[in-house]
Amino acid sequence: MFRSFFLKLLLVFCCTVTCYEVQAQAGMEMNVETNATTGHQNLLDLTVELKNTLESSFNGILQITTPEGFKSISGSEILVELKPGEHKFVPLKVIRGKGATAGTTDILIDLLNNKKESILKKSITQQVEVDDAMLLQAVAPTVFLTNTNDSLSIKVNVTNLGNRSQQVFVVFNIPDLTGEESFFEQTAVIDVRKDSIFNFKFWVPKSLLDKSQFSVNVAAMRGTEKILFGSLSINVQNVSSVKRYEDINSLAYNQYYQKNNVTASYRNSGKDSGVYQLMGSGDIDLPAGYLSVSGNIYMPNSQNEPLVSNTYLAYRLDTHQVKIGNISQQLEVPLFGRGVQFDTADKTQNNRIQLGFIDENFNLTQKDAFLKRGYGMYALGTFGANNPSNQKSFNYVFKEDKLEKASHHVVGVENVKQINNDWNIRLKAHGAFSNYVIVNKNQPSYALETQYNGLVKDVRLSGNYYVSSSYFPGNRRGVIQLQQNFMKTLKRDRMVYANIFYSDFAPESYTYSLNMKTTGFRIDTGISLPRLKSVGSAFGMQYYKETGNAFSWIVPNGFLSMEAFRVTQNFNWLSSNQKHSVMLGIEEGLVKMSDAAKLFPQLKVNSIYSYKGFNATATYQHGSYFLSEYSSLLLMEKKQSDFNRLTLSLASDHKFMSNKLLVRGGAAYLNDFISGETPSAFVNVQYLPTDKYRVYLNSSWFHYSKATIFQNAGMYVIEVGMSMNLGSKAASPGKKGTLSAFVFYDKNGNNVFDGDDEPAPDFFITIDRTTFKSDTDGKIKYRSLPFNSYRIQSVQQNGWFAEGTEFLMNGYDQNVNIALHQNGSLKGKIQYRYDQKTVKNFDVKAGGIVFTITKNGSLVQRIGTDDDGNFVAFLPTGTYEIMLDTNSLSENTFCSNPKQQLLIQSGKITNAADFIIEVQQKQVKVKKFGS
Numbered sequence: 001m002f003r004s005f006f007l008k009l010l011l012v013f014c015c016t017v018t019c020y021e022v023q024a025q026a027g028m029e030m031n032v033e034t035n036a037t038t039g040h041q042n043l044l045d046l047t048v049e050l051k052n053t054l055e056s057s058f059n060g061i062l063q064i065t066t067p068e069g070f071k072s073i074s075g076s077e078i079l080v081e082l083k084p085g086e087h088k089f090v091p092l093k094v095i096r097g098k099g100a101t102a103g104t105t106d107i108l109i110d111l112l113n114n115k116k117e118s119i120l121k122k123s124i125t126q127q128v129e130v131d132d133a134m135l136l137q138a139v140a141p142t143v144f145l146t147n148t149n150d151s152l153s154i155k156v157n158v159t160n161l162g163n164r165s166q167q168v169f170v171v172f173n174i175p176d177l178t179g180e181e182s183f184f185e186q187t188a189v190i191d192v193r194k195d196s197i198f199n200f201k202f203w204v205p206k207s208l209l210d211k212s213q214f215s216v217n218v219a220a221m222r223g224t225e226k227i228l229f230g231s232l233s234i235n236v237q238n239v240s241s242v243k244r245y246e247d248i249n250s251l252a253y254n255q256y257y258q259k260n261n262v263t264a265s266y267r268n269s270g271k272d273s274g275v276y277q278l279m280g281s282g283d284i285d286l287p288a289g290y291l292s293v294s295g296n297i298y299m300p301n302s303q304n305e306p307l308v309s310n311t312y313l314a315y316r317l318d319t320h321q322v323k324i325g326n327i328s329q330q331l332e333v334p335l336f337g338r339g340v341q342f343d344t345a346d347k348t349q350n351n352r353i354q355l356g357f358i359d360e361n362f363n364l365t366q367k368d369a370f371l372k373r374g375y376g377m378y379a380l381g382t383f384g385a386n387n388p389s390n391q392k393s394f395n396y397v398f399k400e401d402k403l404e405k406a407s408h409h410v411v412g413v414e415n416v417k418q419i420n421n422d423w424n425i426r427l428k429a430h431g432a433f434s435n436y437v438i439v440n441k442n443q444p445s446y447a448l449e450t451q452y453n454g455l456v457k458d459v460r461l462s463g464n465y466y467v468s469s470s471y472f473p474g475n476r477r478g479v480i481q482l483q484q485n486f487m488k489t490l491k492r493d494r495m496v497y498a499n500i501f502y503s504d505f506a507p508e509s510y511t512y513s514l515n516m517k518t519t520g521f522r523i524d525t526g527i528s529l530p531r532l533k534s535v536g537s538a539f540g541m542q543y544y545k546e547t548g549n550a551f552s553w554i555v556p557n558g559f560l561s562m563e564a565f566r567v568t569q570n571f572n573w574l575s576s577n578q579k580h581s582v583m584l585g586i587e588e589g590l591v592k593m594s595d596a597a598k599l600f601p602q603l604k605v606n607s608i609y610s611y612k613g614f615n616a617t618a619t620y621q622h623g624s625y626f627l628s629e630y631s632s633l634l635l636m637e638k639k640q641s642d643f644n645r646l647t648l649s650l651a652s653d654h655k656f657m658s659n660k661l662l663v664r665g666g667a668a669y670l671n672d673f674i675s676g677e678t679p680s681a682f683v684n685v686q687y688l689p690t691d692k693y694r695v696y697l698n699s700s701w702f703h704y705s706k707a708t709i710f711q712n713a714g715m716y717v718i719e720v721g722m723s724m725n726l727g728s729k730a731a732s733p734g735k736k737g738t739l740s741a742f743v744f745y746d747k748n749g750n751n752v753f754d755g756d757d758e759p760a761p762d763f764f765i766t767i768d769r770t771t772f773k774s775d776t777d778g779k780i781k782y783r784s785l786p787f788n789s790y791r792i793q794s795v796q797q798n799g800w801f802a803e804g805t806e807f808l809m810n811g812y813d814q815n816v817n818i819a820l821h822q823n824g825s826l827k828g829k830i831q832y833r834y835d836q837k838t839v840k841n842f843d844v845k846a847g848g849i850v851f852t853i854t855k856n857g858s859l860v861q862r863i864g865t866d867d868d869g870n871f872v873a874f875l876p877t878g879t880y881e882i883m884l885d886t887n888s889l890s891e892n893t894f895c896s897n898p899k900q901q902l903l904i905q906s907g908k909i910t911n912a913a914d915f916i917i918e919v920q921q922k923q924v925k926v927k928k929f930g931s
Helices: 002-026 627-635
Strands: 028-035 043-052 058-065 070-072 077-082 087-096 103-113 118-128 134-138 142-145 152-160 166-173 183-190 195-202 213-222 227-238 242-244 261-268 274-285 290-300 312-317 320-329 335-345 351-359 375-383 390-401 406-418 424-436 441-456 459-468 479-489 495-505 518-532 535-548 560-574 580-593 599-611 614-622 644-656 661-672 676-687 693-703 714-725 736-745 764-767 770-773 779-786 788-794 805-809 813-822 824-833 850-855 858-864 870-875 878-884 899-904 909-911 915-919 927-929
Touching: 028 103, 028 118, 043 058, 043 077, 043 103, 043 118, 058 087, 077 087, 134 166, 134 213, 134 227, 142 152, 152 166, 152 183, 152 213, 152 227, 166 195, 183 195, 320 351, 335 375, 560 627, 736 764, 736 805, 764 779, 770 779, 788 813, 824 878, 824 899, 850 870, 858 870, 899 909
Parallel strands: 142 227, 242 779, 736 813, 824 909, 824 915
Antiparallel strands: 028 043, 043 087, 058 077, 058 103, 070 087, 087 927, 103 118, 134 152, 152 195, 166 183, 166 213, 213 227, 261 274, 261 714, 274 290, 290 312, 312 320, 320 335, 335 351, 351 375, 375 390, 390 406, 406 424, 424 441, 441 459, 459 479, 479 495, 495 518, 518 535, 535 560, 560 580, 580 599, 599 614, 614 644, 644 661, 661 676, 676 693, 693 714, 736 779, 764 770, 764 788, 788 805, 824 870, 850 858, 850 878, 878 899
């Protein structure tokens, strides 16, 4: 019974205490307000409102708990005291760091009593936007290949600067590898604010060992969509004591521009129709300039002499060149044949002059044909070639035309002008004077042309206008051609356009009887609509008119005309994964012919489907669209409705054996009123076992159902060949020589090899951007080095260095001594100084604090402290300034004296004074208001 009474008494006591505590909690009120901040989007400004409604004082703690990436700069615990009935406001500042995880998170504010028991809680929700920032860096932008018996390691560092984990794909590509696998991919998941080293190791193949240097391209992508966020190129130097000069700037395009190659092939298309062909090109470097050789020789079975075209020998020295052999000049009056050409320019190649003579015979080895088919001479000049905003040029051509029995003198001028950012114009003018021997008549003539691009408000204009007189001796004789384009972009990615084209062709000649006049006029206008999901579309209208009088062999008066009005539609579709694509073009309309009163329908449909290496096309046409097509109908006594043409084709290409074997094949089908049904097929095979050579097989077959029109109803063509790459090092047009260097340890510091000085074997020396390693005798040899000024400097090794110097290469055989001096050592450390009781929260960071070392205001190097806060640097003799990078310090820390000036002496250790790091003091501001 006593025990029962005691338990009841204890229960009443606990209830009383609990009620008191509840009353105490109910007597405190807390509210949190968020204040607006300007200019500090990562700073959260809060005010905590506290009110004591009790009749007794309250002593407690305001505790702030922040999620990862957030930090309260007001402190994590703030002491609060409130008298009975007191009303108080406590300001808080919370900063959001870059390490805050994306998504929704809460900042918790807890009011604790003096027993550290929770009284009231409030949470502030924060939304952190997604940040996908990533950084790709090369661990070493230049890698030295010193041991050919070991694998090469290429390292890059990827840092996740964002706020969520990312899957990263890093692709390494070696462009100089051809005929074998050259792309290599690595992947990893990188957490927030973390980094990862991607190490690509590979055995260097012999094809790369032959190069003095090559590049490894690196591309980094993130996410399943593989979004590219960084790319770089790492230079690999094949270090040796003897090297031949190679232009680094040419390495980027060597993979696309293949010089120094030769190809031999045999092609057969039937009985006694075989052709042997040999072609190639290459550069031969010389001590002064270089030779360029190009050749194309083919020998048909039916001929006794070979045909030689596109074959020449050229010698270039600096900005001058002489070329002899097959020459082609696509001027207003074109010339091509065998001849000689001279080019010269100033040092900047801004002003250029070209002179040449051409015997118009395309076969270089043709016997007994010199000047029998005519000849020509020309002079070209360009001034301001490097200035596209104001460029002028002139040309003169003399041509003896054996076919037309005339001689022509033609002078032309051209000016390219960039008026402003929106307008540019090109003006051409040619005047000619011709003598026709057959009628003993002199005839002047002219040609004028202008091209322009411009912008009026938001309308893009462009035009091309050309006119030449009837006897002008150029390719465009008796031509009037006008073309004008308009384009305007509307709202919502819509674009309207209009194109106008007019041409009139009426050439004349005193030698031949020409009575030809053809005209054409076309207007196109339409609108391009914004993409609807994955479909793009455009709609337009077209008016077309063509007339000609050159059809006397078909109709009595020789005159035909065509006038048509057409509607056009274009559609394109691209799948979401960008692997499938479809393009569809439709033109339909009505046409009226000169010899018929009624209108005829027209229809043309073009479609293309693509998927990876597969392509399929289909084209259908009903009715002739041009006079040339209509004349074919009349010649075969067909009607306009008889013109039907269907074309189908399929093609696909695939790679096998690690991209060494390439196979491309396809088939086509044509059915029209001229040739009937014509099936065809082709197969091309190419095998590249190495980047030195390739073998290929090309074959095709076609068959005509209407063999009466063609001599052969069908034909099978096969070609086999082999190409060899003889090397792709770019030749230098200037003078060049051999540089011999001797590297030695200059122990007495007099820059002369004497006394106890010793050769420096296996020492790395960089000349310009090429690195060498001295041989056992300390010697280096650089061959075929163009005359120029070069920077010679050493890579610091074991405390020895060489001052960087400029060296002028101006002889065919020069020597230079490279004296190595011993470095001085710089040592120092950091030291923290603070009072734990009064300072703000901070991280005691020892390692990774960065110092910048400069000399005469120029950066020498950046160094960092180790885990014990020590740093060391090896420097040549001289006075340096070392400065602590305050951005590398922990938050809430600073250095009052971050800069020191020190003298470094060879072979001696210089100790810097300790860099004292201090910590900011706590500051708590509390606003009090009366109750």
